[in-house]
Amino acid sequence: MEQQLTVNVVTPNGIVYDHHATMVVAKTISGELGILPRHAPIIAPLMIDEVKVRRVDSDTHVDWIAVNGGILEMRDNLVSIVADSAERERDIDVTRAERAKMRAERLIEEAKQREDIDEVRRATVALHRAMNRINVSKHQ
Structure with missing residues (x-):
């Protein structure tokens, strides 16, 4: 039973983010969406907002990504976000x-x-x- 997610954020310029996580929270056009391992498959359009990724190495290790819209897909413990642009907090x-x-x-x-x-x-x-x-x- 897999207890982690793989999270990828991709833009036309390439991969912005690629790590393992225990949880992802993103804002969709329908509201906030929290994703844990084994979440049902879903595709959702994203708002211009932050994406929160809780890393597997520590409950306090959280990465934040500024995503300017796009699409989130969850399938087989893989969260893929495709956006026109995205930046990690440390790169802004x-x-x-x-x-x-x-x-x-x-x-x-x-x-x-x-x-x-x-x-x-x-x-x-x-x-x-x-x-x-x-x-x-x-x-x-």
């Missing part, structure tokens, strides 16, 4: 994320003044991504 450039946040906030205000709904939506997504990266970086 906080200064760059802060600049992206400020740029997105400025773009939102400018787009609102022009009443450009599409640009407001795009800038809002960029803001959520920047805020997610900033929040995950605080777990270090």
Whole structure:
């Protein structure tokens, strides 16, 4: 009876994360999803949010990953996350994320003044991504 998960996070740039875990928690469009070993197979679309991975070596060893949407698949104790972009907490450039946040906030205000709904939506997504990266970086 296998009591661990293998967790892979993959982006177009390659593998971002590949470790063994006892638990994974991710936010799907339907709500928060916790996955333990032997979880039933599932495929779920992810929100822009953090993914929490409790490692097998210690209950206190938790990795955090900023995932910008994507798909999570659980099958045969393998959790695969495919995302456009993802970063581990230790790899996040906080200064760059802060600049992206400020740029997105400025773009939102400018787009609102022009009443450009599409640009407001795009800038809002960029803001959520920047805020997610900033929040995950605080777990270090």
